[in-house]
Amino acid sequence: MKPTYILLILALYFIVLMVISLITSDKEEDNENFFKAKRQSPWFVVAFGMIGASLSGVTFISVPGWVEASQFSYMQVVLGYLLGYVIIGTILLPLYYRLNLTSIYTYLEQRFGKYSYKTGASFFILSRVVGSSFRLFLVANVLQTLAFDAMGIPYWLTVTITIILIWLYTFKSGIKTVVWTDTLQTLFMLIALGVTVVTLYNEMNITQGIVAYISDSSLSKTFFFDDINSVDYFWKQFLSGAFIAVVMTGLDQDMMQKNLSCRTLKDSQKNMFWFTIILTVVNLAFMCLGVLLTLYARQHGIDAHKDELFPILAKNYLGPIVFLSFIIGLIAAAYSSADSALTSLTTSFSVDILEIDKKHPTQDQVRIRKRVHILFSLLLIFVIISFKYLIKDESVIAKLFVFTGYTYGPLLGMYSFGLFTSLMTKDKLIPYIAVCSPVLAYFISLYTNRWFGFDFGFFVLILNGTLTFLGLLIFSDFKSGKKYESVLPGRK
Template sequence: MSPTILLIFLIAYFVILIVISLVTSKNASDNASFFIANRNSKWYLVAFGMIGTALSGVTFISVPGEVGAPAGNQFQYFQFVLGNAVGFVIIATVLLPLYYRMKLTSIYSYIEQRLGYYSYKTAASIFLLSRTLGSATRLYLVVIVLQRFIFDNYGIPFWLTVLISLALIWSYTFKGGLKTIIITDTLQTFFLVLSVFLTIYFICRSLDFNIPQAFETVKNSSYSKIFFLDDFLGSKFYFSKQFIGGIFVTIAMTGLDQDLMQKNLSMGTIKEAKKNMFTFTGVFVILNVFFLSVGALLYIFAAKNGIEIPLDHITGKPRTDLLFPEIALNHLGAVPAIVFMLGLTAATFATTDSALTALTTSFCVDFLGMDKADKVNATNAVKKRHTVHIFFSILMFLVILIINAMNSSSVVSLIFTIAAYTYGPLLGLYSFGLFVKKRGLKDKLVPLVCLLSPFLCYLLASNSVKLFGGYVFSVELILVNGLITLLGLLLISHKTDAQTKF
């Protein structure tokens, strides 16, 4: 596929997003519009748009690539997805009612009211760190593809590709914020879903399969194993590890994450927010089945046509993340290549634009107190918000360069590793706030507990084979992290007669 055609398509795509931004932010450039879209979002638009935000380019490329990874991953990821679904239900029935009852703009304001000032700043700081690392990792994946298949041909260095990508995202998010994001994410999710189904069609056509034959072939292939129930101690793919990890990763990365909760809080009522979450959950599970099926079809196609997993430019080792773009852009024709680029771009930028908005919101509300700014300071507050937005764009740029230097072989595994260590303390903080009654905290010691917990988790994970008879941690490590944090909070707590409101 010609790099010039792909570049023209990319430019046209962003022109559309910028036009949408200009229209949606025309009369809505104040902070209330940027932070929570004036609390008048339509639940069905949010539910659909959240698909693109939750899936990202990692699901689009890395999950299909993992299906045929040398470790024998197959469809094991679906065990994790089933845990995700349970986590979404818990969010809808436990956390959302709390957030709506308190009329929050930043969900970390709950921690301030329940636990104290230092606990609040710690929770908000954890989010800023977690979301910056996670979103930078997701964007890194799509930039690799853009670099390899477009910008390398023009001699443009990797760092400049990253800078261009972030500048484009900033250009359509800095003014309208969440109000713009809800519309652009809806459009981008449509492109994402369309590209998944069209990709399956194009691969099936190349393999001379009709759709029923394709799914029967996938079902009977060596890639379709879902449930892994052997070797509880030594296997990272064991069902209970993936399922339990999926539940708590979802609660932490969605329910305790300002990014996705910010969209839920932009609706008028809790009833609409719950409709959004339940609808989103159903679509999320179904779409992941299709992503895994794409992965199996890619490896079947590759085996039939003698296509090897592409090698990483730096390490020279096979990189499964690059199999999908290799086949889509070089082996299926012009239209499938454009469809793939459409889906990849939509998936990844839907995640990153949302993250930049949430990071800006959290910092402005949790550290600059802009939700309390009076009308006299409104203009100055908007200027400060713009500065914060630029700052997080630059920070994400620097983090991507660091991640590129680390050169992880699979982005999906890197993301969940980051989540296990960074989101675990949030689980502990919210668990204490919600379930431990009539106990207060030595608030100034909370940051120390939240720093020690990930460190102890790292020691456990690094030595688990020796300490626990061969046990290998997977994504369930986030639960261990949360429990250690909770235990630490209990150790620095004291009895109080005060009755908690929340």
């Protein structure tokens, strides 16, 4: 496929998103629409759209490429997600709806105080900026290789145009538009997945059923109980998956903002239930795709591995239909995570850091929010371009989850302490605890691996959260007798 055709596909895709933006936008631009869609989003639309935002380009490319080295070990993490989503649906969502939150980090102010509130929001902003940049970096690299290098378009311009397009269709109605565009983008990703699997099945002349074929492969080994020191050890992966789900969905303004746009708590919980089922099946399907891609490459002597596996096979070996669906799915993956990330970053910085609803008159709030939206667009461009020179070899998904362990760990510790204890702690010390915990977790992880051969892997998230929890406990006010009245269901 000629690079000009890829550019045409991108242009047509963008036009479709702009049409959706125009249809979903109100004439009056207000922050209630941008932040919460006035809580009018249908739960089933949110549930389906969240699949694309959760998967993104990382799953679309990295998960299939990961199978060759790690087999189905990632499925242990996905199974852990199930437990994490139960916690979100039964504990966190009722809390957020009961407090009628726009930003979920407002809870930290009510629970601990101003310093905790600002710390939680700041860690989210850091996490989301870097995490979203990881995802977009991966997709931008592939598009650059497939099309824009041949057209003489530099990498920095590819990234800049991508972010500008996202800004254009989200700047007016924010989350209200994102809920609907994510639904379309999820559909395109799943179509690309299905087309590729069917094509590979036919190309490889598989005589038995596809399930039996994949099950018989050594690449489909899922459970690893042999070596507790291994990063693939089941309980490490499972528990890490549960906590990753809690922090990357339940404690993440990006994902929760969509849930909070549903009409009622019951609708939001239905959304979470169906989202959990679909996400598990889709992740399994992407790992099955990874088996087929890897075996196809081996059969034909193709030297393609990790994040290059899917793009190279789609472009050069599997025909124009697969390549077309791959390009559309890749573009969908890029936009489905980036648009909601840009919206949530704008929301969190406006509400949590600038406190525009408290410190600025109503007539100025929309203007300030628009400036913040532009600011984060420019920041994402800068960070993604810088990654071009910082990331060299590993699969992006591995780097993403390791980074998550360090940045979301303090949020995990703060929320756990706030929800499951009634103790008061020294609010002014929380920023220092939140910074020290990831640093201490890093050195513990480094030296336990060096001295004992124990690799924390994704499990560093739990270590980090535990250190934050212990820090809050050490500086708790035991003498005054002050207690916090729980807002959890059934607790006083």
